[in-house]
Amino acid sequence: MTSSSTSSSRFPRISTYGVPTRCWCGEGITTFGSSTAENQYRRFHRCEIAKGRKSENHLFKWIDEALINEMRMVNAKHERVAQGLTNFEKRVMEKVKSEIARIEHEVSQKLKEKVKLEIARVEKEMKQKLKIATVAMVVVGAIVGIWNSLTV
Template identity: 55%
Template sequence: MSSSLSSSSRFNRKQVTGVPTKCWCGKKLTTYCSQTDDNLYRRFDRCEIAIQRKTEEHLFKWIDEALLDETRMVDVKVMRLVDEIKELRNEMLTKFELQQKMMFTMEEMMKEKMN
């Protein structure tokens, strides 16, 4: 896929991460199927203007690369959530232990007062 990466970035005005919805020019993207020998039947998104004006640099993104980008971004978000949940769990356990100690202390004080 190394040749596909260079062909993909060749058309980008700037690098686009994930699944794009619009070109930098504001036009919607259309999905096409490659007819080249190197990428036969490989799907890609392209701005309609780019098809008409081949000399202009409009958005081009292979569908499989876009989906991999999205998957990686979701993985990062999931790992952040896992870390946040672990942190919250630790905070809750600490608070619970503190409350337990307070309850034990109060119970001891009550016993002393009763005696």
């Protein structure tokens, strides 16, 4: 089996990459089997018009070569898509990390604010209780003083 893309015609063929769907003339492509001794039963794509007009330069492509070309194109596209997904994933992760940092900062600020408010509330409450305790001690001291002056 030869890997040549040329036929027995004396005219050069217009090369196509991958599996062809139409000839340059616009005609659809048909699949044939080779009957030459060199490529016995080897399958190829050919323009239907070229079957009757061997002197014209219409599409000719071995099926195995077309499929290999097609697989290479699919592999290349797969690589581009995989690279695109990797890049997309990196961008998304950067945005997620940035958003997490922003939210952590915002929560931290709100938490600090709430802690300050709670400390101020507790401080105010403690001052109130301290005032009451001070007044109570003054009253008790006065009562003790009066008691002492009355009992002496």
